[in-house]
C-alpha cells in the first residue's frame with residue numbers, strides 16, 4: 001500500500017506492479033475522503049510493455065512543474081500513443097538506455113509523435129515532409145508549442161537519475177541538432193516551397209534557443225512580459241501579480257558548484273535564469289548586483305551566527321536601513337536607474353509600508369533623477385527609528401505621508417491607483433512592495449545561500465524558519481524549492497496569523513482587524529503573495545487561482561482545494577507566536593547567548609525553542625532561522641523585553657536631523673491626496 005497523491009508515484013508504482021507481479025494499492029487522503037485504487041489492475045489493463053514504458057511516457061508528456069505538451073489534454077496524448085506504433089518500443093529503449101535519446105531514430109519517433117499530437121491529420125510518414133506539412137498548413141501550429149514540447153522531451157530524458165550527470169551536455173547537443181534541422185527548413189524566415197507555394201514566417205516565432213524568460217499574471221490577464229515590464233509594473237490590470245511562465249530547474253551538479261560561491265557570486269548565477277540576456281546583458285547585470293550589494297556593512301552580506309543548542313541565525317540586516325528588505329531593494333533601485341536611464345523615462349514609485357519597506361525603498365532611490373518615491377506609513381504603528389529613517393530624508397524626489405490607519409488600510413488607496421489602468425499609465429506608476437517580482441527574485445538568493453551554509457551535504461534537507469508577514473520572503477523560498485532546492489519552511493507569524501491558519505486549515509480568511517503587535521513589520525491582514533504560492537504549488541497553472549482570489553476578495557474568505565493545500569503543507573508549515581512569547585524569547589535568547597534579536601526574528605526563534613523544548617517534536621535536520629531586522633531598530637521592543645537597547649551610531653544620529661512629511665488624517669480623502677501628489681510629480685517631470 002502506497003499513500004500518495006502524486007501522479008509520479010502512481011506511475012512508478014504502475015511500472016513496478018507490472019514488472020514485479022505484485023499487488024499495489026495507492027491510497028489518497030484521509031478521514032471521510034480516504035480512498036484507494038488497485039494500481040496492479042490498471043497495470044494489467046495496460047499490459048507489461050506499456051506499463052514499463054509509462055514512466056518515460058509520463059516524463060515526456062508531463063512533469064510536476066508543467067505539461068510538456070502545451071494545450072493538449074492527457075487524453076489526446078494517450079490516444080496518439082495508441083496510434084503511434086513505434087513509440088512504446090522507443091520509450092522502452094529509453095527506459096533502459098536513456099542516452100539513445102541522441103539517435104535520430106529515437107528522436108524522430110518522438111518528434112513524429114509530438115507533431116501528430118498537435119496535428120492529428122498529419123498523415124505523412126517522412127519526418128521532413130511532416131514538418132513541412134505543419135508549416136504550410138493553413139492552421140498554423142505555434143512553433144513555440146512544438147519547441148517547448150521538444151525541449152521538454154529532451155530535458156526529461158536528461159533527468160539526472162537517468163543520465164548520471166551528463167544531462168546538460170546532452171541537452172545542449174540535442175537542442176543544437178534540433179535547431180539546425182528546423183532552421184534548415186526555414187522556420188525562422190519566409191521561404192518558398194519548390195512548387196512555388198510561398199510560406200510566410202510563422203507569426204508567433206520568437207526564436208529557438210535559449211527560450212526567453214517571460215512573465216505572466218497570477219490571474220491570466222497579462223502574459224509574455226519581460227523582466228523590465230515586470231520591474232516597472234505593480235498589480236496587474238486584472239488585479240493579479242506577476243510570476244515567471246515557468247521555473248528553471250537546477251541539477252545537483254549545479255547546486256554543488258553554487259555551494260562554493262559567495263553571496264554576490266551566487267546572485268550572479270541565479271539572476272540570469274530570470275532575466276533574459278536581451279533585457280540586461282550579463283555584464284551589466286553583474287554591475288547592477290555589485291553596486292546593489294556594495295553598501296552592505298558585512299563582507300559576507302548575510303553572515304550566520306551559530307549560537308547554542310543548534311540555533312543558527314542568518315543575519316539579513318547588514319544593509320543601510322538594518323532590515324532584510326535592503327537586500328532586494330538596493331538591487332531594485334539599481335535596476336530602476338539602469339532601465340530608466342536607458343529609456344530616458346521618469347516613473348513614480350508608490351509604496352505602502354508597515355515600517356521597513358518604506359525606508360529601504362527610500363534609501364534605494366533617494367536622489368535619483370528618474371524616480372520619485374511616495375511612501376505611505378502607518379503613523380504610530382512603526383518603531384520610532386523606522387519612522388525617522390523615512391521622515392528625515394529631505395531629497396526632493398522623496399515624499400512621505402503618515403497615515404492614520406493600519407498598513408493594510410493604506411494599501412487600499414494605493415491599489416485603487418494601480419488598478420485604474422489609465423491613471424497608472426499616464427503617471428508611470430510603479431510599485432516596489434513585495435508584489436514586485438524583482439524583489440522576489442533577489443530573495444531567492446539568500447534561501448540558496450542559507451541552505452549551503454547549514455546543510456550536512458548537498459541534497460539533504462534543511463529547515464528554514466522565516467518571520468513572515470506578506471510572504472515575500474517565503475515566496476522567494478518556494479521558487480527555490482521549485483528550482484530543486486530541498487528545503488522545508490516554517491512561516492512564523494505573530495498574532496496576525498492568517499498565513500499559519502491557511503496552511504493548517506486550508507481556509508484563507510482574513511481576520512476582522514489587524515492586531516498591532518511588538519513585531520509591526522508582520523502586522524498584516526492579507527498576505528498578497530499567497531496567490532503566487534498557490535500558482536507555484538499548482539504546477540504554474542493559474543486557472544483555479546483567479547477564481548480563488550475573486551471569491552476571497554468578495555467574501556474575505558475562501559477554501560483552498562485539498563490537493564493544493566496538501567502540496568503546500570508538504571513544504572511549508574506555520575507557527576504562531578504571541579506578543580508575550582516574543583518578549584520572553586528575546587530575553588531567553590539574550591540570556592543564553594548574549595545575543596539580541598529583533599521582535600520579528602524572535603517570532604521565528606521562538607519556534608526553535610518550542611521545538612527544542614517539546615520532546616516529540618525533536619528534529620534532526622539542520623535548521624536556520626532568518627533574522628529579518630537588527631534589534632537596534634526596535635528599541636521599544638528591546639525595552640519591553642526587559643533588555644537594554646544597543647543603538648548604532650547611525651541610529652543615534654537620526655534624532656538630531658530635521659524631518660519632512662504630510663499627515664493623512666482619518667477624516668481626509670486619502671485617494672484624492674495621493675492622486676494629487678502623483679499628478680503634481682508627473683507635471684513637474686514632464
Ligand SMILES: *Cc1c(COP(=O)(O)O)cnc(C)c1O
Nearest residue numbers: 356469470471472473521628629
Ligand atoms: C518585511 C518584514 C517581514 C515580513 O516579510 P514578508 O516577506 O512580508 O513575509 C518580517 N520581518 C521584518 C523585519 C520585515 O521588515
